[in-house]
Amino acid sequence: MKLDLHIWRQASFQAKGYFEHFALDDLDEHMSVPEMLDHLNTQIIKSGGQPIAFESDCREGICGQCGFVINGNVHSPVAGTTTCQTHLRSFTNAQTLYIEPFRAAAFPIKKDLMVDRSALDRIIQAGGYIGVHTGMAPEANTHLIAHNLAEKAFDAAACIGCGACVATCKNASAMLFTSAKINHLSLLPQGAPEEQARVTNMIQQMDEEGFGACSNTGACEVVCPQGISITNIADTNRTWFKKQISN
Amino acid sequence: MLHAKIPEGLLQDKWSNYKAQAALISPANRRNYKIIVVGTGLAGASAAASLAELGFAVEVFTFHDSARRAHSVAAQGGVNAAKNYKNDGDSIWRMFYDTLKGGDFRAREANVYRLAECSEALINHAVAQGVPFAREYSGYLSNRSFGGVQVSRTFYARGQTGQQLLLGAYQALLKQQAGHQLQLHTRHEMLDVITVNGQAQGIVARNLDTGEMSTHPCDALILATGGYGKIYYLSTLAMNCNASAIWRAHRKGAFMACPSFTQFHPTSLPQLGNYQSKLTLMSESLRNDGRIWVPKLPNEQRLAKDIPEEERDYYLERRYPSFGNLAPRDIASRAAKERIDAGFGVGPMKNAVYLDFKDAMQRDGKKTIAQRYGNLFDMYQKITGINAYNEPMMIAPAAHFSMGGLWVDYNLMSNLPGLFVLGEANFADHGANRLGANSLLQACVDGYFISPITVMDYLAKQPIQKDKTQYLAAAEKxxxxxxxxxxxxxxxxxxxxxxxxxxxxxxxxxxKCGLSRNQRDMELAKEEILALQLRFKTKLLIPGKESEINFELEKAMRVNDYLEMAILIVEDALQREESCGAHFREEYQTQEGEAQRNDENFAYISAWEFKGNNVFQLHKEALQFNFVTLKNRSYK
Incomplete structure (x- = not known):
């Protein structure tokens, strides 16, 4: 299989970026996109060049580390799929691909296709947890949680922290990410006591990190590899407003 | 020389006795002790958070960009606990026995019992953290069964149990960082342990973004850096999983135990081509409803759906009628290899077997099967392009879990004082074969419930003020x-x-040293690995320089360590002239092709000391079984 690749190169955050062109004609349609880059990097290294820096760890779509923009599609042209789970059979032979990093002010480019997503950790750190210390917990079946509620909490909890929602949003908002964690924890009786502090602190941290505001375009849920729904954003907005009013 | 330090008393009293007698440090003094944790998977993150909650000063290192990326995230099926919620005869004792037997009696009774004992508290804690385990419609927690047992003791969060448990630990970790009790260094790789007179006192770390090298002193060091299955290159592990932290500790004197015990998981996806960088695991839970078979005719050309029932060989049900498709992993993998080697494999490379849901869908309906395994079927389709609702999955064994690892005593401390090893990085609980859904459990139990007590006990017995002169010289060196x-x-x-x-x-x-081993092949493997080591030293090509983001340099250092470790793996497999669990020596099998253990000569843990230049010295820790009788492991 052949592909015509234009891949974003950028030596560091300060350096000027550009697309570099590579024509590959010895690809297998069952290769994943990172495997294609491994293959290309071996060629680059052997011809004395600098390999393309990119991150991809589990290659099963669960660790959240990979993610590029391919021909304008965040992660993948295949809906709800991470870059690592995208195989070359999703493209046509001899297709031209433009591969770029996730772009957002809060995700500075580190090198080539690598971005710094530590802002997402800092949002979690601001309140994305239940404050239980080891040893405190009561017997696990003490609080019954209805099946539907547990499923709904899981739907929100499934976020892999890849940042695709931010990369696709025209405002680079992290509302889907933030609201998914708020909802996961606040829906459950164990997480309810900290709900108000959680929503205030996490939203405030999100703003401080330079993510934009949410204007409800719904672009985020389209690219989310875990299919996280924007109803999480609506729920979070309601909690946040309630908190503001009660102040 | 090797002292496991197992407490006195009855099996069920040992851990209580230990806890009752463990030395403590007053809450006000704990902040004066620095504990370094390397790795932020389940074991590392849970230990770091729990120790910080106690008030210790904790510094954490991970090579990932975020603590949440650690490979615990990829575990799918579940976590075991002896809650007996199903009223199906489960108990701590039964779980202990299942685990010990599953490991083919090559683990310590006391460690395994403690694992089962702490399992209940772990489920309580995870639920309190907000882990959304599966629930019944009544709101109660749900369970399913897993390989190697006849009860349902596995708790699960769809096919993402590892992810959800890890997020619980990661969130607890970040909460401690927010409170300034803990300092987290992402994108830092540990490259050496600093020892003073054999005691672990710090680490050397490299900042992967800048290449800058730094040293960090500590009063206790915890390695929770996972397994080394990636040494087989094609494995179910993540690309960056590596043995470097434990290998470098080994080079500094920590003993490596049973390194040849690597589990091959029976339900991975088969290799499809030479470009492939990893093999993807499908959860073992699929074996609850999927039936495994190969065609009865060798070199079968027909599609699976065209092969009539009477021409299918459900070989696990045939060979192991009482456990059937839920036979333990080592047995299921070996049985698959036996059929594949005999020419009955399926798929383009004839290297796979079928996992078929046809009967389950007829029995329970497609909707029920989709509810149970929907995300796994989706994942299978994403990777292979095949819809497994219409035709059987193809699966094959793949390198997966390291039962071996750094030797630790009952305290989870290595033979180097101050060096603790948790989770998959140690050898402790799984013997020669791990049961499904016990790895998340072990990582959590080591981190949340064992290390906080044993590390404090160790620190309480150390003098607070240390003369730092020797440390500074050792760190610089x-x-x-x-x-x-x-x-x-x-x-x-x-x-x-x-x-x-x-x-x-x-x-x-x-x-030559995989699912099945023999002396002649392993001798050859040693020669080939030695030749590869030499070629590595003269032919390696790394682009770029040290002082920048350089993935190739990182990989090269890890492969360098793997090349040394591979020799030890082969040595260990060579000396163990018996078959046990995942370690199958072709010379030692029964007439029916089952593993033949030799308790008289090999009921010990092999613990290797690094002597330099591909030379390792074997020490043996004899395994004593005071509470169970050794039996032939049968799943027939």
Whole structure:
């Protein structure tokens, strides 16, 4: 299989970026996109060049580390799929691909296709947890949680922290990410006591990190590899407003 | 020389007795002790959070960009606990016995019992953290069964149990960082342990963004850096999983225990081509409803759906009628290999077997099967392009879990004082074969419930004020040694990438020291690995320099360590002249082709001391079974 690749190169955050062109004609349609880059990097290294820096760890779509923009599609042209789970059979032979990093002010480019997503950790750190210390917990079946509620909490909890929602949003908002964690924890009786502090602190941290505001375009849920729904954003907005009013 | 330090008393009293007698440190004094944790998977994150909650000063290192990326995230099926919520006869004792037997009696009774004992508290804690385990419609927690047992004791969060448990630990970790009790260094890789008179007192770390090398002192060091299955190159592990932290500790004197015990998971996806970088695991839970078969005719050309029932060989049900498709992993993997080697494999490379849901869908309906395994079927389709609702999945065994690891005593401390090893990085609880859904459990129990007590006990017995002169000299020396190593690797400028060497190494190990082993092949493997080591030293090609983001340099250092470790893996498999669990020596099998254990001569843990230059000295820790009778492990 052949592909015509234009891949974003950028030596560091300060350096000027550009697309570099590579024509590959010895690809297998069952290769994943990172495997294609491994293959290309071996060629680059052997011809004395600098390999393309990119991150991809589990290659099963669960660790959240990979993610590029391919021909304008965040992660993948295949809906709800991470870059690592995208195989070359999703493209046509001899297709031209433009591969770029996730772009957002809060995700500075580190090198080539690598971005710094530590802002997402800092949002979690601001309140994305239940404050239980080891040893405190009561017997696990003490609080019954209805099946539907547990499923709904899981739907929100499934976020892999890849940042695709931010990369696709025209405002680079992290509302889907933030609201998914708020909802996961606040829906459950164990997480309810900290709900108000959680929503205030996490939203405030999100703003401080330079993510934009949410204007409800719904672009985020389209690219989310875990299919996280924007109803999480609506729920979070309601909690946040309630908190503001009660102040 | 090797003292496991198992407490006195009845099996069920040992851990309580230990806890009752463990030394404590007053809450106000704990902040004066610095504990370094390397790794932020379930074991590392849970230990770091729990120790910080107690008030210790904790510093955490991970090579990932975020603590949440650690490979615990990829575990799918579940976590075991002896809650007996199903009223199906489960108990701590039964779970202990299942685990010990599953490991083919090559683990310590006391450690395994403690694992089962702490399992209940872990489920309580995870639920309190907000882990959304599956629930019944009544709101109660739900359970399912897993390989190697006849009860349902597995708690699960769809096919993402590892992810959800890890997020619980990661969130607890970040909460401690927010409270300034803990300092987290992401994108930092540990490259050496700093020892003073054999005691672990710090680490050398490299900042992966800048290449800057730094040293960090501590009063206790915890390695929770996972397993080394990636040494086989094609494995179910993540690309960056590596043995470097434990290997470098081993080079500094920590003993490596049973390194040849690697589990091959029976339900991975088969290799499809030579470009492939990893093998994807499908959860073992699929074996609850999927039936495994191969055609009865060799070199079958028909599609699965065209092969009539009477021409299918459900070989696990045939050979192991009482456990059937839920036979333990080592047995299921070996049975698959036996059929594949005999020419009955399916798929384009004839290297797979079928996992068929046809009967389950007829019995329970497609909707129920989709509810149970929907995300796994989706994942299968994403990777292979095949819809498993219409035709059977194809699966094959793949390198997966390391039962071996650094030797630790009952305190989870290695033979180097101050060096604790948790989770998959240690050898402790799984013997020669791990049961499904016990790895998340072990990582959590080590981190949340065991290490906080044993590390405090160790620290309480150490003097607070230490003369730092010796440490400073040792730290400088260790840093210098790492620098020299990096320079040497960069200077080779040959023509072969680290990845190419890694693939070659994996190939040797799969063929000659994998699912099945014999003396002749392993002697050959040793020669081939030694030759590969030499070629690595003259032909390695690393682009770029040290002082920048350089993934190739990182890979090269890890492969360098793997090349040394591979020799030890082969040595360990060679000396163990018996078959047990995942370690199958072709010379030692019954007439029916089952593993033949030799308790008289091999009921010990092999613990290897690094002597330099591919030389290792064997020490033996005899395994004593005071509470169970050793039996032949039968799943027939």
């Amino acid at each position: 260790a840093k210098q040694e790492v620098r020299v190593q990096i320079e040497q690797l960069l200077q080779i400028q040959g023509d072969t990438t680290a990845e190419e060497f890694h693939k070659e190494l994996g190939n040797i190990l799969y063929k």
